[in-house]
Amino acid sequence: MRTLGQAVADARSRLAEAGFPDSAIEARLLVGGLLGLTSTEVFTGTDRPVSAAEDERISKAVERRLKREPVHRILGSREFHGLELLLSKETLEPRPDTEVLVEAVLPQLRQIVATKGAARVLDIGTGTGAIVLALLAQCPEAQGIGSDISDDALATAKRNAERLGLAERFSAINSRWFDKISGRFDIIVSNPPYIRSDVIPELEPEVRDYDPMAALDGGPDGLEAYRAIAAQAADFLEKDGVIGVEIGYDQKDTVSAIFCSAGFTLAQARRDYGDNDRVLVF
Numbered sequence: 001m002r003t004l005g006q007a008v009a010d011a012r013s014r015l016a017e018a019g020f021p022d023s024a025i026e027a028r029l030l031v032g033g034l035l036g037l038t039s040t041e042v043f044t045g046t047d048r049p050v051s052a053a054e055d056e057r058i059s060k061a062v063e064r065r066l067k068r069e070p071v072h073r074i075l076g077s078r079e080f081h082g083l084e085l086l087l088s089k090e091t092l093e094p095r096p097d098t099e100v101l102v103e104a105v106l107p108q109l110r111q112i113v114a115t116k117g118a119a120r121v122l123d124i125g126t127g128t129g130a131i132v133l134a135l136l137a138q139c140p141e142a143q144g145i146g147s148d149i150s151d152d153a154l155a156t157a158k159r160n161a162e163r164l165g166l167a168e169r170f171s172a173i174n175s176r177w178f179d180k181i182s183g184r185f186d187i188i189v190s191n192p193p194y195i196r197s198d199v200i201p202e203l204e205p206e207v208r209d210y211d212p213m214a215a216l217d218g219g220p221d222g223l224e225a226y227r228a229i230a231a232q233a234a235d236f237l238e239k240d241g242v243i244g245v246e247i248g249y250d251q252k253d254t255v256s257a258i259f260c261s262a263g264f265t266l267a268q269a270r271r272d273y274g275d276n277d278r279v280l281v282f
């Protein structure tokens with residue numbers, strides 16, 4: 001029987017030999033995640049015995065990682081804005097940079113709740129539900145809808161809402177853009193597909209081969225989703241409502257122009273943790 005310390009060291013050396021630069025962190029994340037241990041337990045529990053069955057699961061997970069599957073996809077969940085979210089095949093893996101969108105609209109959401117006592121949020125292309133569920137978690141008076149064209153994603157978002165105790169305030173709707181949406185919203189948010197189709201082959205394999213293409217591919221100029229959203233958003237926003245979108249690092253001017261020519265005004269532009277333009281609020 002092996003120990004936890006040996007299992008982590010072995011996973012680390014397999015990843016390091018294959019050239020993975022973060023082999024130590026990834027080995028601890030993988031082994032800890034598979035065995036249900038906190039990171040502290042992984043550091044302090046090196047003598048914990050690891051059964052043959054556990055060893056086998058660790059080895060299979062390392063093999064998946066060697067094929068460039070992201071660590072959190074292998075584990076099946078990841079943290080976003082303090083929430084643990086399940087992932088599935090047709091959900092984009094939530095990125096820390098998207099937390100900037102949550103932070104950008106949260107003050108507005110709180111202000112609307114303070115004046116009206118309630119608020120409605122729509123998240124277009126919700127995937128795991130990350131953005132809308134993070135907003136609902138922060139604002140108990142808010143109700144939210146997550147829309148998506150993937151039933152697999154919608155089922156995942158619903159499960160996430162249930163696990164987080166937010167199911168009563170959340171509904172999942174299958175809709176392309178606004179097609180099946182009715183009513184008006186105080187806040188509309190979206191992290192739509194925004195990568196230019198011709199750039200997709202150059203993405204790192206973790207993204208290109210494992211994130212769903214429908215969540216990445218923004219068409220020939222990467223801007224198709226914004227045009228579709230901007231064309232209709234005014235019909236679904238309350239008078240003082242705001243719409244917040246995630247954008248690619250080089251899309252601030254082009255996306256602003258799309259929304260401004262649809263009659264919106266830019267209220268906020270924010271940068272991500274890597275200091276790239278990432279979020280616009282209109």
Ligand code: GLN
Nearest residue numbers: 191192193194195215216
């Ligand atoms: N931020 C993602 C990436 O480049 C893209 C997600 C998107 O197109 N919305 O990895």
